Amino acid sequence: xxxxxxxxxxxxxxxxxxxxxxxxxxxxxxxxxxxxxxxxxxxxxxxxxxxxxxxxxxxxxxxxxxxxxxxxxxxxxxxxxxxxxxxxxxxxxxxxxxxxxxxxxxxxxxxxxxxxxxxxxxxxxxxxxxxxxxxxxxxxxxxxxxxxxxxxxxxxxxxxxxxxxxxxxxxxxxxxxxxxxxxxxxxxxxxxxxxxxxxxxxxxxxxxxxxxxxxxxxxxxxxxxxxxxxxxxxxxxxxxxxxxxxxxxxxxx
Amino acid sequence: xxxxxxxxxxxxxxxxxxxxxxxxxxxxxxxxxxxxxxxxxxxxxxxxxxxxxxxxxxxxxxxxxxxxxxxxxxxxxxxxxxxxxxxxxxxxxxxxxxxxxxxxxxxxxxxxxxxxxxxxxxxxxxxxxxxxxxxxxxxxxxxxxxxxxxxxxxxxxxxxxxxxxxxxxxxxxxxxxxxxxxxxxxxxxxxxxxxxxxxxxxxxxxxxxxxxxxxxxxxxxxxxxxxxxxxxxxxxxxxxxxxxxxxxxxxxxxxxxxxxxxxxxxxxxxxxxxxxxxxxxxxxxxxxxxxxxxxxxxxxxxxxxxxxxxxxxxxxxxxxxxxxxxxxxxxxxxxxxxxxxxxxxxxxxxxxxxxxxxxxxxxxxxxxxxxxxxxxxxxxxxxxxxxxxxxxxxxxxxxxxxxxxxxxxxxxxxxxxxxxxxxxxxxxxxxxxxxxxxxxxxxxxxxxxxxxxxxxxxxxxxxxxxxxxxxxxxxxxxxxxxxxxxxxxxxxxxxxxxxxxxxxxxxxxxxxxxxxxxxxxxxxxxxxxxxxxxxxxxxxxxxxxxxxxxxxxxxxxxxxxxxxxxxxxxxxxxxxxxxxxxxxxxxxxxxxxxxxxxxxx
Numbered sequence: 001x002x003x004x005x006x007x008x009x010x011x012x013x014x015x016x017x018x019x020x021x022x023x024x025x026x027x028x029x030x031x032x033x034x035x036x037x038x039x040x041x042x043x044x045x046x047x048x049x050x051x052x053x054x055x056x057x058x059x060x061x062x063x064x065x066x067x068x069x070x071x072x073x074x075x076x077x078x079x080x081x082x083x084x085x086x087x088x089x090x091x092x093x094x095x096x097x098x099x100x101x102x103x104x105x106x107x108x109x110x111x112x113x114x115x116x117x118x119x120x121x122x123x124x125x126x127x128x129x130x131x132x133x134x135x136x137x138x139x140x141x142x143x144x145x146x147x148x149x150x151x152x153x154x155x156x157x158x159x160x161x162x163x164x165x166x167x168x169x170x171x172x173x174x175x176x177x178x179x180x181x182x183x184x185x186x187x188x189x190x191x192x193x194x195x196x197x198x199x200x201x202x203x204x205x206x207x208x209x210x211x212x213x214x215x216x217x218x219x220x221x222x223x224x225x226x227x228x229x230x231x232x233x234x235x236x237x238x239x240x241x242x243x244x245x246x247x248x249x250x251x252x253x
Numbered sequence: 254x255x256x257x258x259x260x261x262x263x264x265x266x267x268x269x270x271x272x273x274x275x276x277x278x279x280x281x282x283x284x285x286x287x288x289x290x291x292x293x294x295x296x297x298x299x300x301x302x303x304x305x306x307x308x309x310x311x312x313x314x315x316x317x318x319x320x321x322x323x324x325x326x327x328x329x330x331x332x333x334x335x336x337x338x339x340x341x342x343x344x345x346x347x348x349x350x351x352x353x354x355x356x357x358x359x360x361x362x363x364x365x366x367x368x369x370x371x372x373x374x375x376x377x378x379x380x381x382x383x384x385x386x387x388x389x390x391x392x393x394x395x396x397x398x399x400x401x402x403x404x405x406x407x408x409x410x411x412x413x414x415x416x417x418x419x420x421x422x423x424x425x426x427x428x429x430x431x432x433x434x435x436x437x438x439x440x441x442x443x444x445x446x447x448x449x450x451x452x453x454x455x456x457x458x459x460x461x462x463x464x465x466x467x468x469x470x471x472x473x474x475x476x477x478x479x480x481x482x483x484x485x486x487x488x489x490x491x492x493x494x495x496x497x498x499x500x501x502x503x504x505x506x507x508x509x510x511x512x513x514x515x516x517x518x519x520x521x522x523x524x525x526x527x528x529x530x531x532x533x534x535x536x537x538x539x540x541x542x543x544x545x546x547x548x549x550x551x552x553x554x555x556x557x558x559x560x561x562x563x564x565x566x567x568x569x570x571x572x573x574x575x576x577x578x579x580x581x582x583x584x585x586x587x588x589x590x591x592x593x594x595x596x597x598x599x600x601x602x603x604x605x606x607x608x609x610x611x612x613x614x615x616x617x618x619x620x621x622x623x624x625x626x627x628x629x630x631x632x633x634x635x636x637x638x639x640x641x642x643x644x645x646x647x648x649x650x651x652x653x654x655x656x657x658x659x660x661x662x663x664x665x666x667x668x669x670x671x672x673x674x675x676x677x678x679x680x681x682x683x684x685x686x687x688x689x690x691x692x693x694x695x696x697x698x699x700x701x702x703x704x705x706x707x708x709x710x711x712x713x714x715x716x717x718x719x720x721x722x723x724x725x726x727x728x729x730x731x732x733x734x735x736x737x738x739x740x741x742x743x744x745x746x747x748x749x750x751x752x753x754x755x756x757x758x759x760x761x762x763x764x765x766x767x768x769x770x771x772x773x774x775x776x777x778x779x780x781x782x783x784x785x786x787x788x789x790x791x792x793x794x795x796x797x798x799x800x801x802x803x804x805x806x807x808x809x810x811x812x813x814x815x816x817x818x819x820x821x822x823x824x825x826x827x828x829x830x831x832x833x834x835x836x837x838x839x840x841x842x843x844x845x846x847x848x849x850x851x852x853x854x
Binding site: 083087088089090093097102103104106110113114117119162 | 518521525766773775776777
C-alpha cells in the first residue's frame with residue numbers, strides 16, 4: 001500500500017509540438033503542469049482540439065513530449081528506452097478506451113488475460129487473477145463468451161477487467177462512457193469509483209461528459225494546450241458537483 | 254472532378270496502390286506468357302514430342318484463368334478495403350450513389366486495365382527471356398517462339414477486361430447492399446462461426462477418406478486411365494477443403510486449451526487463425542492443389558532432365574568415338590574431364606581390318622553391364638570384352654564395329670600379334686574412344702568435338718556413342734522438361750501472389766487489433782512474432798499438404814519414368830525456397846501496413 005502523499009503522475013512544463021521546422025508546426029501542449037496523487041480520481045476535460053488526447057497519449061507512453069518531464073510512479077518516462085516502454089505500459093498502466101478495444105477473436109477471459117500473457121505470467125496464476133477480477137466486476141457469467149456476444153455495458157466491464165488484471169496503480173481512461181447509454185455509463189462510473197476507493201487505484205479520465213466527470217475529485221480543464229482551471233470537488237455531494245461543473249463549463253467556454 | 258477524386262485516392266496511398274499494381278501486373282504477365290506459348294500450336298508441336306501437349310496446355314489455361322479470377326477478386330477486395338471509408342465520406346457529403354458507382358468503375362478500370370497492358374509488355378519480355386533462359390539452362394533448342402502473338406494479346410485483354418468488369422460490378426453491388434453507417438465505419442466484423450467439435454471430427458474423417466480415394470485412383474492409373482485424373486482432382490480438392498477447414502480448427506481449438514497458448518501473443522494468434530480459417534479454407538485449398546501441381550510439374554520436369562544423361566550413359570560405354578582425330582580435336586579431348594580414353598591402332602587392307610592384340614589386351618574394349626532393375630539411376634558399370642568376342646559375330650562385335658569409321662565397318666576384324674601387326678601393310682589409322690566423367694559438365698567441349706565426328710553421326714543418323722544418344726534423348730525429353738519447369742514456375746508465381754493478396758486484404762482489421770495490443774503493453778518483438786507466426790501458418794499449411802501430395806502422387810510416375818523420386822527432394826527444396834521468398838515479402842508488406850502506427854516500445 002502506497003503512502004497517500006506520493007504522486008502517481010507528475011507532469012512538469014510539458015510541451016508537445018507537431019510538425020517540423022520546414023512545415024508549419026503546431027503546438028498542441030504549451031507547458032502543462034500537474035500532479036495526480038496516489039488514490040486520486042482526476043478528470044481531464046476540454047473541447048475537441050484542446051490537447052486532451054495528446055496529453056493522454058503522452059501519459060500512456062505512446063508518444064514522447066517535445067520538452068518537459070513526465071513521471072509516472074516516480075519514473076521519468078524520458079529515461080525509459082523505447083524497447084522497454086511496452087513492458088512499462090503492461091506493468092504499470094491500465095487502459096480503458098471509448099471503443100472498448102476488445103479483440104473480437106478472443107473470449108472475454110482471454111482478452112482479460114492478455115496483459116498477463118504478455119508478461120509471461122504462468123497459466124495457473126493468470127487464471128486465478130482473471131477469476132478474481134471477474135468476480136470483483138461481476139462478469140463471471142459471460143467470461144467465456146466472445147465480445148460480439150456481449151452488450152456495450154458488458155464489453156466495457158470486460159475492458160475494465162483487462163485494465164485492472166495486472167493490478168496497476170494507475171488507470172488511464174479515454175472517454176470510457178462515450179459509447180454507453182446513461183444506465184451503463186452510471187454503472188461504469190460507479191465501478192471506477194469503487195475500484196478507486198477500495199483498492200486505491202488512481203484514475204485519470206479524459207472525458208467531455210459532465211456527468212461522468214462529476215464522479216471525479218478534481219477536474220483539470222484544458223484549453224488551447226494549457227490547463228486553464230482546476231475544479232475541486234471538496235467533499236460536495238456528486239449531484240452538487242455535477243451542477244458546479246455544468247456552470248463552470250458555461251463560464252469557461 | 255470524379256477522375257480527380259479517383260486519382261487523388263491513388264496518390265494518397267501510393268504504397269498500397271503499388272502493391273496492388275505490381276500484383277496485377279504479375280498476374281497478367283504470367284497469363285500472357287502462358288497464353289503466348291499455349292496458343293502457339295506450331296511451337297508446341299515442334300518442340301514437344303508428345304501428342305497430348307496442346308491438351309495439357311489448354312488444361313493449364315483453364316486452371317490459370319480460375320486462378321486469375323480468384324487473384325483479381327482478392328486484389329479488388331484489397332482495393333475496396335482501402336477506399337471504402339473514402340466512399341463513405343463522399344456519400345455523407347451528399348454524393349449520389351451513382352457517382353460512387355462511376356468512381357469505382359473508373360478506379361477499377363484504370364488500375365486493372367492499366368496493369369494488364371503493362372503486364373502484357375512484361376509478359377512479352379518474359380516470354381522472350383525466361384523461356385530462352387530456361388531452354389538454355391536445360392540445353393534445349395526452342396523453335397518457332399512467337400513473343401508478340403496477336404491471339405494471346407487479344408485473349409489476355411479480353412479475359413482481364415471481363416474480370417475488371419466483373420469486379421467493378423460486384424464491388425458496386427456490395428456497396429449498394431451496405432447501409433451508409435457500415436460503409437463509414439468500415440470495420441470487418443469477425444464472423445462468429447462456431448462449428449461443434451463433433452462436426453469437425455466428422456470433417457477430418459471424411460476429408461481423409463476422400464484424399465485416400467484420390468490417391469488410390471492415381472495409383473491405379475493403368476486401369477482407370479484418364480478417369481484416374483478426374484477422380485483424383487475432384488476427391489483431392491474436396492478432401493483438402495474438408496481437411497484444412499476441420500483439422501486445422503480442431504488443432505487450434507485443442508491448443509488453445511493448453512498452457513502452451515498462454516504465453517506472449519499465442520492466444521491472440523490462435524484466435525486470429527481460428528476466426529480466419531473460415532474465409533481462408535477455400536484459398537488454402539486452391540493453393541494446396543496448385544502447389545502440388547506446380548511442384549509435381551517441376552519434379553517430373555527435372556526428373557526428365559536427370560534422366561537424359563542416365564539414358565545416354567547407358568546407351569554406350571563411350572561418349573565419343575573418333576578415327577584419326579586431328580591436332581585440334583586432340584586439343585579438345587585434353588580439355589575434357591576424361592574417365593577413360595583408349596586408342597586402338599588399325600590397319601585396313603582388302604576385306605580385313607587388323608588390330609594389335611597387345612593393345613586390346615592392355616585396354617580391353619568395354620560395354621555397359623546390363624542391369625535388371627530398370628528404375629535404377631545409378632552410374633553404369635562396365636565389363637571387359639575378351640578378344641575372341643570381337644572376332645565372332647554377335648552384339649559385342651556389332652557394338653565395336655559401330656564405333657569404327659564407316660569405311661572399315663564392313664571389313665572383317667582380325668587381331669594380330671604385335672610382331673605381325675607391325676609387319677602388316679595397309680592403310681593405318683587410330684580409333685580413339687573417350688568416356689567422360691560428367692556428361693552435363695562436358696557438353697560445351699563435346700559440342701565442339703562433335704564437328705570431328707563422321708558425317709552420319711553429325712547428321713544424327715547414328716547413335717553409336719553416348720553424346721549422340723544424349724542429343725536424341727534431349728530432343729525427346731527436353732520438351733517435357735521445359736513444359737514441366739515452365740508450368741511449375743508459372744503456377745508458383747500465381748499461387749503465391751494469390752495467397753499474398755488474400756493475406757494483405759486482411760490488413761485493415763488487423764491494424765486496429767495490433768494497435769490495441771500495442772496499447773496494452775505488447776512489445777514490437779511480440780507483435781512481430783505474432784504476425785510472423787500467423788502468416789507463416791497460413792503459408793505453411795498448403796506447403797506441407799502440397800509436398801505430401803506430390804510425394805504420394807509421384808507414385809503414378811514410377812510407370813512413366815526412371816525413379817521420379819530422385820529429383821523430388823531437390824525440386825521441393827527449390828520450390829519451397831521460391832515460395833519462402835513470397836512469404837518474406839508478404840510479412841514485410843504486412844508489417845508495414847499493420848504496424849505502422851505502433852512505433853513505441
